[in-house]
Amino acid sequence: MRVTLKDIAEEAGVSLMTVSNVVNGKKARVSEATRERILRIVRQRGYVPSASARSLAARSSRLIGLLVPAEGDGNLTISPHTVEVVGTLERELRRHDYHLMLRGIAETAEINEALRSWNLDGAVLLGFQDKVIDRLTSRTVGNVAIVAMDSYSENPLTLGVRSDDYTGALLATRHLVALGHRRIAFAGPAFAATGVVRQRFEGYREALREAAIPWDETLQNTVETTHGSGREFGRRLAAEHSGATAIVATADILAIGAMEGLTESGLAVPGDVSVVGFDDTEIARYVTPKLTTVAQDLPAKASVTVRLLLDHLLRAETPEKATTLDVTLIERSTTAPPTA
Amino acid sequence: MRVTLKDIAEEAGVSLMTVSNVVNGKKARVSEATRERILRIVRQRGYVPSASARSLAARSSRLIGLLVPAEGDGNLTISPHTVEVVGTLERELRRHDYHLMLRGIAETAEINEALRSWNLDGAVLLGFQDKVIDRLTSRTVGNVAIVAMDSYSENPLTLGVRSDDYTGALLATRHLVALGHRRIAFAGPAFAATGVVRQRFEGYREALREAAIPWDETLQNTVETTHGSGREFGRRLAAEHSGATAIVATADILAIGAMEGLTESGLAVPGDVSVVGFDDTEIARYVTPKLTTVAQDLPAKASVTVRLLLDHLLRAETPEKATTLDVTLIERSTTAPPTA
């Protein structure tokens, strides 16, 4: 059977609460001698506290939900750069004795269910649409620390962490403009849904405005964040003769798909068309030619998330509501001056 | 405050146990009328059962640990193809009302701690070395359903799921042999540690034996599973004039690194050297030329894992101890006959 606090208490000849206090490192008054005796017995008997009992009695689970949108078929949508964030997140949280519960969310109501059921102390929402975050009410959020990653929702009940998507696209587009491009296409998913895409679009627009390049609506393309859609887009661009000599894509995988589509259609990258991606996923470094892209600071994203969570959990006072992280343009080999 | 069973019971004018039985869909005798009345109140009040209380009272947490090795610095090591497995795993388990707890494991002792502390009903061990699985004793495993993924440990306390690594390498090497290659290099991490690598090596050896190609030890290379090591290996191979005209690599990323190393050294892939990777990660499809590689059946890996877990959890009788999944060679563009 399980070794419980009671067992340890009996063996040490003290009350159960004394053991509890020692195990939890409380500042409570326990003599050094007793403390050491108890700790020795704890180690020797291999005592491990029961998280459920703790959670029940203390009304705090030391559990953080890692909530990820699940598509209709229930499949999780985890972008490759998100994975890197999760690793760091887990490590940092574990250091503070918090644990992660991974949970796919198909309908918004499930967020509430997950929070309540497991008595989560906090939650990290990965890649939800802004409107989902917007809809969270104090009834479901309660006292839970919620960090919405990559959200531009203004919901005061949640904390936010995101990269500077606007500036990222601004830098990418400026870079193309500086190379001499004037007809620069934008490719990204329908952006009504996600603030991230909208921000990137706005950054792109701003760079064009700076350069006094008139806006041509036909250069704005709705393309899904998949290799297939990107490829199709590349082919279409090649066929259309829209005069575009460069592409700003909202994701590396989309950019790489576009490169393939262009190449298949007989256009060279960056000879005929320059391409810039987004997120600096691993794959950007390994394609040929290597992809110029906007890099996020993923370790920072993770540690800021943890800091926001812990601040909320410990002090219960919210510092900043949202943090926007710097972003850098990584110039590799898919961008060059347009051919005259 | 939280809505509890008691609240529902009072409002429905029945005892707490009746509500509990209804909520848990027990076959217990409750009249249809009562059942419906209770369910209505449950919905209306937004009652969500407390997982910790359940876990404590029922001695079962409905929690499955997703245990991942953490390096010295605490960083998790999650291979890209593992991520896909996790998505499916979560979805399938959630359908059966089990939940996933993600946990990095730095020392073996932490496995025990994780199991005990959270009262896990089961655990999936992702990518641990065989010796770690070997060392698990009945004291730490207890009654927990443990599935060790990609392990070749014979530990009778655990269940195993893996792809047919041996056959994968066999197919890859046969393919090269069939193309006419005779000097085929093998590149993979030091395989004392991982059964996966050893199996792949044995498959490779067998294919050579079949073709009556004498074994040349210098063709066996210890290369880490990173792009950097692969690249270094490619350069070395080009410099050494070992006469190798083909490479079997134990991972796509390693293969892609090798391709880069070779190309940088002036050798063409597949013109001068053919390359086969392993795992068919996304990246294999997007490099140029597209990588020939051995694909695992990841959805199957996930669903078999879930089935093994559930069988153990429900019937508490273990069916097969280990399942080995079929594997397919995906011929793309990095393999060609050697140049005469």
Add this chain to the structure above:
DNA sequence: CGTCAAAGGTATAGCGCTAAACCTATCACA
């Protein structure tokens, strides 16, 4: 008519832990 099974519940005793209040001995100090 007796009795026995089944339907439809209820009552009780924890699961392992923590928060909060309480107790006692000892010592300082005015």
Add this chain to the structure above:
DNA sequence: TGTGATAGGTTTAGCGCTATACCTTTGACG
């Protein structure tokens, strides 16, 4: 001599749920 502060504990009352044993009513059937 009384007061009170402090160290070093203990006691009590749950947290929200489930397992288990138990109880009552009803109807069937020989």
